[in-house]
Amino acid sequence: MHVVVTGGAGFVGARLIQSLLDPATATDTLPVSRITSIDLAPCPVDDDRVTSLTGDISDPALIKQALTEDTMAVCHLAAVVSSQAEAEFELGMRINLDATRALLEQCRAHPQRIRFLFASSLAVFGPPESEPVPENVAPEPRSSYGIQKAIGELLVNDYSRRGFVDGRVCRLPTVVVRPGRPNRAASSFASSIIREPVAGEEAICPVAADLPLWLSSPRAVVTNLQRALQLTPEQLDNYSWRTFNLPGLTVTVEEMLNALERQVGSEARQRVRFERDPTIEAIAASWPGALETHRAQALGLEADADFDAVVRAHLEETGHTTP
Template sequence: MGQRTRISVAFWPIPCRFTQKPMGDQMHILIVGAAGMIGQKLAQTLVDNGELNQQKITEITLFDVVEPTAPSGFDGLAHVLTGDLANPQIAHELVAGKPDVVFHLAAVVSGEAEQDFEKGYRINMGGTQNLLEAIRHTGFCPRFLFTSSLAVFGTPLPDVIPDNFNATPQSSYGTQKAIGELLVNDYSRKGFIDGISLRLPTIVIRPGKPNKAASSFFSSILREPLNGKPATLPVPKRTRHWFASPQMAVGFLIHAASLNTAELGWRTLNLPGVSASIAEMIRALQRVAGREAADLITETPDPLIEAITGSWPKAFHPARAKALGFEAENGFTQIIQSYLDAEGNTK
């Protein structure tokens, strides 16, 4: 009976089992995957804010497979590191300084994870495991923010997805993200980290050029016309999906880093976003940039892109995240305005 009781107790969540640094005027932040678009904006925003959760940011470590650009205007200690997260030793070195907050954004993207099965599992699953194991073995309990993805969802999907809807990924990338969520939850439950997984909406408008992602056109049909260039629409205008701006994604990560997790329970959150059809996106573009911008879009149907995006989530009812204070843009015009505010000088 004694033994049975001992086993039973351990099933329940326990608070962080390692000492956390005392509250004070010191904050060390690690960003894994810091060279990516979100990682770069996050680093700069943190530096611009100067503090996180009312603690002055005194040290920041930026890591990626290619060298991240250090944020400008930081008066603390900045480390810029490159390496392969699939190497456990690298993961150990990354967390040796016991950062208070870890943002884990690193991933092989969906197209590449699908084409290179081994690389996807090695980085997206193995790298995440390495990072969590390095933290557990080092023996500290950071706030750990993991960026998950709508790719964890597979068909059939309801028009509006509730918080308790099953993750049935139909890509290796989505599978690896769903596994990461499970690990973050279990390591948090066991008191090794204080983690949250955020299922980010699809991020638009991404600055830069079209990329290999099947979702790339969602950004380019707006970005290219806003910059006076033509764009191709491969799907019907009725196609509906779930969006947030890069600035909002950064805001979600910073909000999650400051959240009280005592009553959180399951550590994965569906996030608020803007549910919009392509037609609604184009109407917003027209409102902001005029008919001549919208006229730069040419419809060139691609049945494969249509089939893929047709299987994606159309909208969510993210009740838990909303109750925790996460808030999305109020519509697509705001998403476009957010791009112009941030990148307007690129025109």
């Protein structure tokens, strides 16, 4: 079975590709034989079963090239991240909205009813009236990124309702800890305040210590995305609305730093310096700190045990040891 992954050169996309090709995580509901990655950069997964197409995901010709007769599933992860979408409105609309519509149209024209996995975000919600946010509450985003993702959710649900695709929308928590350097996501600090201190570097936290965040480890997110993709139409028949909040953890910045100190030591915690940034803080504070996830859990999706486990997973993957 052929699968197309947009954003396949990205951190989550590359991990999802590796997981889909791993015999240990494969299932009979989605036996993957080859994958095509679409991104601005080549996919880093070195596997003969992976073809990498580089270019603009909003280009219909590129999408048409990626989808072949044996394509059975599309994982749409490509996006312009939150702060960049806020700063560059036209770019965010083109990549986060126009490309999603173009991809759905190509899938609609395909002879097979394609499984369409759309990676959305908790940014579709505005400041919650109460937490955890119920699964059936209407999105009220406070950013261009959140609005673009919310429109994408509606499109996937309507294309599914019409029978054009077999959609499933996954609202991702903030993924921590991401490797590499900080990017232009408003949530980038959530990884930096763990990643940099572990590596012996200083980190700046632009938000208050008591700010609650809805978080998930890379491992849990990738596992949940793969499980969501593998769900059969029969398993989803009870859900007329194909949007699910992925399970996560509610953790304040202070609790994150406490876990860092427990797992790495007090010196690591002391490498984090607070410098409040009103722009970042306004965006991050508009996101809910907890979501209801009953439907996702009923379908077998799971959260991390606790934030200490998230830090330990990062240490393990980067070759660091606990004190």
